[in-house]
Amino acid sequence: MAAHRLGNLGFMAANLTDKTQLAMSAKHLCAIKTDQVNKSQTRSKVLSIDEMNPHVKNIEYAVRGPIVIRAGELEKELKQGAKKKFNSILRANIGDCHATGQEPLIFLRQVLALCLYPELMKDPSFPDDAKQRASRFLAACGGNSIGKGFSLNYPFHISYYLDESSNWSLSLDELKRSISEARPHCKPKAICVINPGNPTGQVLTRKNIEDIIKFAHEENLFIMADEVYQHNVYAEGSEFHSFKKVLMEMGAPYNEMELASFMSTSKGYMGECGLRGGYVELVNLDPDVIVQFKKALSAKLCSAVTGQAAMNVIVNPPKPGEPSFELFEKQKNTVLGQLKEKGKMTSDMFNSIDGISCNPVQGAMYAFPKIELPKKAVEAAQAKGLAADAFYCFNLLEETGMCVVPGSGFGQKEGTWHFRTTILPPLEQLGEMLSGIGEFHSKFLDKYS
């Protein structure tokens, strides 16, 4: 199984065990939405209870096992008016202090509230030491925001290639080539799609998505759709289509296919990477598998409740007429408008540099320009045991202080070289960065020509 992938698509060739673990280990899982399963299904599931890892099925966790499940049922029955010998459930099973009435530490919560909403620094009712503490934390966070953090997408894949010459489009022939080459080595069970794409910044057309769904149906693959950039669509004519919607609109037999769609507070117009909020929506899963999945999740820690609350706000944004609606919309449109401008500027400026070419940034937050590297530079890199684009990126860093990611870290067609840069720096700084890359590139070519 290759450890890297190209562009925004890759097969999951893991067996069912690995797939389940992968799905469960996604840290931004915090809510599961499940769709009703059509009982008259004609096609067996890709992920059936029989094929699940027996170790998952054997998990028993007393602190949150069947007694706690029964307690939840009893709570529901009481709420529905059932008469019991008691009026409420007393949960003495887990050491959850605040749930049983302990008051939160005021200083701690003040510091956190100040970190999350620094406007409160002006509030005289907050003590100075809480303010100082919060200032210190914020100064240590990138961008003075506690929303800073890290994110990681599915690193174990069999890769296939997108077509750079036609705007990172998806070719069914390439998908077929890749799966045919993989079959002798493993049993591909799922296809992962990141749309809009990372690192290529491409937005799949509806036709692309239909093709992928048909291909997945033919090959009996579970679809895992990373749709965390769904709000980040900039190019004229580009539009986000969710896999679930397309799948449902295609009708039978496609509307019974298994799908997991992922969403996060870290991207979009929110950019709250530090809060760790997200969800996965599971569509058409075997109900027995859902039971095991929920059990396995319940034997793990939940994600931070602040992240869950943030995700809830994003899936239920303020509505017209509500006091926060206008400000919310304004902030959203400002962020997305700026990203659109930055995306266009990025590809335009790259394309104005000799030896660099870049497809339009249709969506997401990245550009993935191709760089032409002279033979001498490739040899110099080899002498240092580096891929040529890694060598280029090291030099860029040392010369200019700019930190980008070599294309070889994502996978790319043999003999081509790329790097990935975000389009996030403020407009002016981004302009300086792009000019700086142009100057560096010209000097680099001079040196190694």
Place this chain on the structure above:
Amino acid sequence: MAAHRLGNLGFMAANLTDKTQLAMSAKHLCAIKTDQVNKSQTRSKVLSIDEMNPHVKNIEYAVRGPIVIRAGELEKELKQGAKKKFNSILRANIGDCHATGQEPLIFLRQVLALCLYPELMKDPSFPDDAKQRASRFLAACGGNSIGKGFSLNYPFHISYYLDESSNWSLSLDELKRSISEARPHCKPKAICVINPGNPTGQVLTRKNIEDIIKFAHEENLFIMADEVYQHNVYAEGSEFHSFKKVLMEMGAPYNEMELASFMSTSKGYMGECGLRGGYVELVNLDPDVIVQFKKALSAKLCSAVTGQAAMNVIVNPPKPGEPSFELFEKQKNTVLGQLKEKGKMTSDMFNSIDGISCNPVQGAMYAFPKIELPKKAVEAAQAKGLAADAFYCFNLLEETGMCVVPGSGFGQKEGTWHFRTTILPPLEQLGEMLSGIGEFHSKFLDKYS
């Protein structure tokens, strides 16, 4: 490898791979402190680089690989006054919006600040919809606090037994029995200690800890000390001793032993389960192992930044003279004082019930009373395929609405039955709960005698 353990101690019999994964998968890891390694060490490490899982060593993650490490070094050099062609590092490698100047969504942050510090509900500058949203979240959280959550301690162990007849004390003979029985089946590499104990609520004496350290030294075991209840010590004469302190004070050869100590914001006087803050302190680890550990952590998501900020407050509480010191101390002492009272009340009331006995709750947040169950009840449980104490707990739930955890979920000496209850409910409610258990127990005995 048994899937359950007893009391607050258990061997880690996992191989090095498992151990590393386990350490890394602890969700509340957010900071690593490492101690200087004595280069003249006479004893080889339990966890050496050669024995590490080669898959961990082979991890490469471009987005945060050597180029990003170099970028960090350059930042340091710039800070120390080094002259470069640039004044700062521009991080265009990851899509971290707030770090590059994007403004957080005001509505979202307002909602979160209100959730964390509901006192702000009175602040007229916060819009009503943000307040309503926060109220709805808080109502859905146990105890109206966003600090509610779940926690899970090391579930894969070879278990051994604590001596209930002498206050859950630790016997070296029992440790030796257990490891001798385990050796033919696996290669024990680590010993896990939870002190103060869960589910037994016991606090280890300094002599106990010294014995465990000597035993671990003799058997060449890595010590993993879960010390998250270090503030929760109530009994007269009981005192918390950290493994690190005891190990260091014992001097050579013990002060060179490998130790990992875990701490969390979820317990103690904080009880912030929902924030997911914590750390592990690594002592005397092989520096090559540390490098791999950091690399593996950097290829994962960090924990929520709110949790990291909370942990920072707890390890640096307000100092005397600072404005928040008195309130902080008052809240801390109130919580711990109430827990002390509740712990005493819990064991006293259990011991006043015929057929129930309970050791004093010296620390942590739990009582683990022993229940005598009549033969007929054991048979009725067997007929339902349940452990007798699980059957008892199901009946307790259905009859009284009280949810506790059967001792069979933790492991207990053959033929004995227990359950674990927290001591967290407010005093009055705890009293009612304990009386309720007494009444239930007497009826249960009548029914099955």
